[in-house]
Amino acid sequence: MRKKIGQRIGFSFLFLFLLITLLSLGTIIYFIVAKGAGAISWQFLTQSPKDAMTSGGVAPAIIGTFYLILGSIAFSFPLGLACAIYLCEYSPKGYIINIIRISINNLAGVPSVVFGLFGLAVFVKFFGFGVSILSGALTLGIMVLPQIISASQEALLAVPQSYREASFALGATPWKTIKKAVIPPALPGILTGVILSVGRVAGETAPIIFTAATLYKRGYPNSIFEEVMALPYHIYGLMTEGTHPAQQKEIAYGCAFILLVLVLSISFLAIIIRQRQRRKNG
Amino acid sequence: MKNIRKLFLAAVLILGLTGSAFTEDITIKGSTTVYPVAQATAEKFMDMHPEVRISIQGGGSGFGIAAIIDGTTDIGNASRPIKDKEIKKALSKGIDPKAHVVALDGIAVVVNPSNSVSALTKQQIKDIYTGKTSNWSEIGGSGGRIVVISRDSASGTFETFNKLALDKERVRPDALLQASNQAVATTVTKTPGAIGYVGLGYLTSKVKGVDVNGVEASKDTVRSGEYSLARPLFMYTDGPAKGAVKKYLDFVTSSEGQRLAEKQGYVGLK
Numbered sequence: 001m002r003k004k005i006g007q008r009i010g011f012s013f014l015f016l017f018l019l020i021t022l023l024s025l026g027t028i029i030y031f032i033v034a035k036g037a038g039a040i041s042w043q044f045l046t047q048s049p050k051d052a053m054t055s056g057g058v059a060p061a062i063i064g065t066f067y068l069i070l071g072s073i074a075f076s077f078p079l080g081l082a083c084a085i086y087l088c089e090y091s092p093k094g095y096i097i098n099i100i101r102i103s104i105n106n107l108a109g110v111p112s113v114v115f116g117l118f119g120l121a122v123f124v125k126f127f128g129f130g131v132s133i134l135s136g137a138l139t140l141g142i143m144v145l146p147q148i149i150s151a152s153q154e155a156l157l158a159v160p161q162s163y164r165e166a167s168f169a170l171g172a173t174p175w176k177t178i179k180k181a182v183i184p185p186a187l188p189g190i191l192t193g194v195i196l197s198v199g200r201v202a203g204e205t206a207p208i209i210f211t212a213a214t215l216y217k218r219g220y221p222n223s224i225f226e227e228v229m230a231l232p233y234h235i236y237g238l239m240t241e242g243t244h245p246a247q248q249k250e251i252a253y254g255c256a257f258i259l260l261v262l263v264l265s266i267s268f269l270a271i272i273i274r275q276r277q278r279r280k281n282g
Numbered sequence: 283m284k285n286i287r288k289l290f291l292a293a294v295l296i297l298g299l300t301g302s303a304f305t306e307d308i309t310i311k312g313s314t315t316v317y318p319v320a321q322a323t324a325e326k327f328m329d330m331h332p333e334v335r336i337s338i339q340g341g342g343s344g345f346g347i348a349a350i351i352d353g354t355t356d357i358g359n360a361s362r363p364i365k366d367k368e369i370k371k372a373l374s375k376g377i378d379p380k381a382h383v384v385a386l387d388g389i390a391v392v393v394n395p396s397n398s399v400s401a402l403t404k405q406q407i408k409d410i411y412t413g414k415t416s417n418w419s420e421i422g423g424s425g426g427r428i429v430v431i432s433r434d435s436a437s438g439t440f441e442t443f444n445k446l447a448l449d450k451e452r453v454r455p456d457a458l459l460q461a462s463n464q465a466v467a468t469t470v471t472k473t474p475g476a477i478g479y480v481g482l483g484y485l486t487s488k489v490k491g492v493d494v495n496g497v498e499a500s501k502d503t504v505r506s507g508e509y510s511l512a513r514p515l516f517m518y519t520d521g522p523a524k525g526a527v528k529k530y531l532d533f534v535t536s537s538e539g540q541r542l543a544e545k546q547g548y549v550g551l552k
């Protein structure tokens with residue numbers, strides 16, 4: 001009897017914690033939607049900021065964020081996948097590999113502002129890319145690299161050994177085996193890593209302050225060597241700069257809402273791709 | 283796999299697009315106090331000159347001047363004059379910083395219209411905001427607690443006020459913080475014992491402006507330099523401005539540009 005009561009109390013505590021987690025998530029979404037959804041209109045999505053950031057839209061920031069996502073993923077996805085394939089499939093097992101793995105995991109724990117300073121020193125100044133989409137995308141790409149490598153590794157390791165053995169038994173080369181037998185079943189897991197990275201890239205402010213972002217610019221970038229507006233930095237700018245905080249706050253909440261929708265819809269798209277892939281493999 | 287390849291290709295294509303060579307780019311960096319002036323004027327300027335593209339970054343006065351010295355910006359914004367040390371550093375790099383005053387920043391101290399106090403010294407204002415004085419009777423008023431209203435520390439107006447009136451000392455912790463000039467004015471209008479400060483553009487008949495050190499806060503006294511809670515705002519260039527930068531700076535100091543600056547709560551030059 002006593003055991004049962006203890007168990008019940010334990011479970012109700014676990015349930016309570018679950019509830020707190022869900023509640024905080026729900027509160028965030030509720031507040032962003034309640035305060036931000038009102039600002040959304042066609043004009044808000046398609047125009048540049050106007051009248052000293054008190055009206056008009058945030059289109060350049062949306063496009064800028066989109067470019068940064070595309071650029072950083074285009075850089076980090078192939079690189080991360082290649083790293084993971086090498087580490088899982090080719091490299092000899094040993095302590096050097098372990099050191100490399102530990103290093104990659106540690107890289108994942110580096111604060112994002114440190115990546116920002118790194119990007120400033122290396123891409124902006126040393127390579128001379130300036131404050132640009134290129135510098136920002138590379139900085140963000142390096143920031144999410146560990147995440148993509150880890151997720152890809154997990155996914156590759158989860159592919160049953162028998163797949164590889166069967167492929168080798170048919171006379172396939174290692175590369176062919178990886179391409180045809182290992183990567184396809186691992187793809188859903190790899191994509192999960194990329195999805196999470198997209199969310200991080202879209203939302204990070206610190207790495208782009210010094211490398212890619214500008215507070216105000218009209219229209220869209222013509223090349224990857226131009227700086228861009230970006231949603232998270234625009235929110236920051238609206239809340240800290242300017243002389244019309246009341247109107248700016250509304251726009252900031254609108255931006256937060258767009259950011260939320262953007263990240264959720266990218267995740268949703270990737271989930272669909274993942275499910276389809278899984279079904280095809282299944 | 284095919285989808286991913288397509289996505290990747292699209293990304294490369296979009297990112298690789300390079301634009302037309304007919305546009306002229308102006309980069310502006312620096313002071314967040316000057317930012318609203320730059321932003322508002324840049325908007326109008328680009329309406330008139332679509333071939334010019336202006337990008338404005340923040341970062342603070344120090345950053346703006348450093349960017350001029352490094353040659354990484356066309357215009358460096360600053361809410362303070364360049365220091366001797368910075369001039370030396372610039373000259374050693376072959377950079378010749380030129381200051382352009384683009385607007386004036388003046389702050390009016392305001393009280394409720396029912397308050398009998400109509401003049402304060404800078405010292406009295408400092409005492410009120412740091413907490414040494416807490417009753418109107420101590421400074422010649424008709425008595426009652428002083429309700430101190432200030433701005434949040436992110437505000438440029440706060441920064442200026444803190445520097446010019448309080449010598450960077452801490453505001454008393456129980457001061458009521460408001461998020462905008464407008465909110466300060468409204469609170470002062472509604473609260474009989476209140477004192478606050480607003481950008482000169484927000485000095486309306488609903489609040490009572492207080493003379494500081496015997497000088498009334500007005501555009502004229504700010505322009506003449508008599509009023510002490512005021513400072514000029516600068517845009518720096520390397521050497522005399524040329525081309526599109528010159529055109530833009532000419533616009534900022536034109537009567538149209540100055541009207542836009544005043545709309546942002548600053549004091550125009552003319």
